[in-house]
Ligand SMILES: [Zn+2]
């Protein structure tokens with residue numbers, strides 16, 4: 580990885596020793612620790628959509644918004660390479676996840692698969708063995724799908740999310756946010772120079788955000804604090820949260836932070852996440868950019884399978900759920916209303932058509 584970082588170094592002229600090579604072709608080791616950093620998006624799904632009621636209806640109610648208004652959607656996570664090693668922020672969907680098949684009732688469709696997580700990472704120049712640490716924003720399957728692919732990496736996440744995922748082992752670091760306040764956020768943990776995991780509950784019980792500091796800017800990898808930037812500018816919560824009061828508090832803290840610090844907002848579920856990164860766009864809450872709407876939306880024929888949006892479990896009607904009294908051949912639509920995901924116990928309405 581040394582060579583790759585050399586090619587793409589963002590360092591300023593002041594820090595020129597970064598780029599020098601000695602007679603043996605090896606980078607000088609005298610660089611100031613923590614000065615090098617590069618952030619990249621790991622692009623996984625694209626050309627999807629989400630509805631306005633989904634993205635903004637968490638407090639006012641989804642029926643206060645127009646389901647015909649659709650925003651673009653995607654799925655990407657982020658890599659932060661530093662002097663201290665390569666760190667991932669979340670690890671995408673499980674590779675075996677079937678493609679979703681959106682219909683008129685779909686509220687969020689991340690789009691068609693671009694690449695599975697490990698392949699997308701390799702395309703950016705990183706092998707699983709290169710990864711030193713993984714910062715997990717929260718437990719959902721689209722953020723933790725390939726944690727298993729990085730045996731050498733330390734996994735940093737909150738106690739609540741570690742418990743929810745049933746993670747244990749020497750490589751799991753249960754972060755207790757003992758480094759105190761980070762700007763206006765009350766609780767944080769420094770993971771590496773300029774890289775912080777920050778307590779930000781609400782979307783899930785143990786939700787966190789990640790901030791990377793580079794060249795005086797703050798790159799906020801917030802997981803799902805909002806699903807689209809329009810919700811950030813409009814100060815609206817999405818319909819997905821485990822604790823409404825905490826989710827509101829977190830969005831207030833995020834907006835307060837952004838008002839006081841030059842912040843590049845790196846979302847997971849809108850292509851604005853990587854567009855903001857690539858364009859180095861600093862959020863100005865008082866001046867929302869114009870919304871770019873999705874291109875034509877194409878619905879797909881269903882396979883009959885449904886995917887749990889929380890844990891990634893796939894309901895296959897050909898197999899049913901015999902352990903819970905559902906015989907093979909039972910269509911998802913015919914499952915009893917009180918049927919729950921056999922893996923994470925969430926209700927039917929958390930499932931998406933595949
Ligand atoms: Zn989530």
Ligand SMILES: [Zn+2]
Pocket residue numbers: 719721722802803847848
């Ligand atoms: Zn998500």
Ligand SMILES: [Zn+2]
Pocket residue numbers: 887888889890891892920921922923924925
């Ligand atoms: Zn589930």
